Amino acid sequence: MVVDNGSSDHSAQVARDAGARVVFVDGGGIPAASAAGYDAASYDVIARLDADCLPGPAWLERVAAAFAAHPDAVAVTGGAHFIDGPKRLRQPLAAFYLGAYFGTVYLALAHIPLFGSNFALRRDAWESVSGAVHRGDAFVHDDMDLSLHLGPERRIRYVRGLGMGISMRPLFDASGFATRIRRGFHSLTIHWPHEFPWLRWARRLRR
Numbered sequence: 001m002v003v004d005n006g007s008s009d010h011s012a013q014v015a016r017d018a019g020a021r022v023v024f025v026d027g028g029g030i031p032a033a034s035a036a037g038y039d040a041a042s043y044d045v046i047a048r049l050d051a052d053c054l055p056g057p058a059w060l061e062r063v064a065a066a067f068a069a070h071p072d073a074v075a076v077t078g079g080a081h082f083i084d085g086p087k088r089l090r091q092p093l094a095a096f097y098l099g100a101y102f103g104t105v106y107l108a109l110a111h112i113p114l115f116g117s118n119f120a121l122r123r124d125a126w127e128s129v130s131g132a133v134h135r136g137d138a139f140v141h142d143d144m145d146l147s148l149h150l151g152p153e154r155r156i157r158y159v160r161g162l163g164m165g166i167s168m169r170p171l172f173d174a175s176g177f178a179t180r181i182r183r184g185f186h187s188l189t190i191h192w193p194h195e196f197p198w199l200r201w202a203r204r205l206r207r
Contacts, residue, residue, distance in 0.1 A: 001020060001021045001022075001023060001037055001040060002015040002020045002021070002022050003022075003024075003025055003033040003034070003036055004022055004023070004024050004025070005025045005027075005028070005029070005030070005033035006027065011051075012024070021040075023036055023037060023040050027138075028135070028136065028138055029138030029139075030138070030142050031134060031135045031136070031137060031140045031142040031145065032136065032138070034135075034142045034143075035130065035135035035142070038123075038130065039130065041126075044122060044123050044124075045063065045064070045120055045121070045122060045123065046120060046121055046122075046123055047059075047060060047063055048116065048118075048119050048121075048143075049117055049118060049164060050116065050166070052166070052167045053080075053118070053164055053165060053166055054083050054164070054165030054166075055118075055164055056163060056164075056165075059162070059164070062159070062161060062162050063076065063120045063162065066120075066157065066159040066162060067120070067122070070155075070159075073155050073156065073157040074121060074122050074125035074150060074154040074155060074156065075114060075119060075120065075121035075122065075125060075154075075157070076119065076120055076121075076156070076157045076158075076159045077112065077113075077114045077118060077119035077120075077156060077158055077159070077162070078115065078118045078119070078158065078159050078160070078161070078162025078163060078164065079094075079098050079115070079118070079158075079162070079163060079164070080094065080098060080115065080117055080163060080164040080165065081094050081163060081164075081165060081166070082094050082165075082166060082167070082168040083165035083166065083167065083168075084167055084168050084169070085168030085171075085172070089168075090168065093168065093171060097171065098115070101113070101115065102115070105144060105147070105184070107197060108197050108200075109147055109148060109151060109152070109200060110151070110152045110197065110200035110203070110204045111147075111151040111155075111156055111200075111204060112156045112157070112158045113143070113147040113156070114143045114144075114146060114150075114156060115143065116141070116142065116143030117164055117166050118162060118163075118164035118166075119143065121146075121150070125150060125154060129146070129149040129150060132149050133146055133149055134187075137190070139182075139183055139186050140183065140186065140187045141183050141184055141187040144184060144187040144188070145187050148187070148188075148191050148195060151204075152200050152201075152203050152204035152207065153203065153207060
């Protein structure tokens, strides 16, 4: 399935020609588009990646294996590697970029966050939070918002080997990178004070 959120090129037609089901969403940004895609999903597991991602040929098989290995998990997520940019910088910058994301957001959420370019969740887990996520707020990081609503009562698993190729583009756009940081803080603070980090950690310990 492909969600078209107001594209101005021939992406929707290319997707249809390739056999994909295209869901149209008029405005609302990424949160609205993601939510519409999850709503329209008809299978038990929803796998998510971005338009500029390059999954390995066995990505879906690894997702299925991860859920089979972790029946307690409502979602699984993994890391990524850069597929463009200076070759010598790809590995260290990917480690920095993803390490900073997973490390800081883990502390704020009290559990592993979803990485928007590489995750899958059970459809019944989505249905349990679909009415609560901030799908109408275009400035929200939809993966971080979804992570907040799923945990810490439910379990999200980080799975090694669930790799994904992503673009280094965000690191070379200073303005865009700063916007990502602001969106991250916004995604956290709209849930406060009820979701202050220490309250979430207390709930996790009780679990």
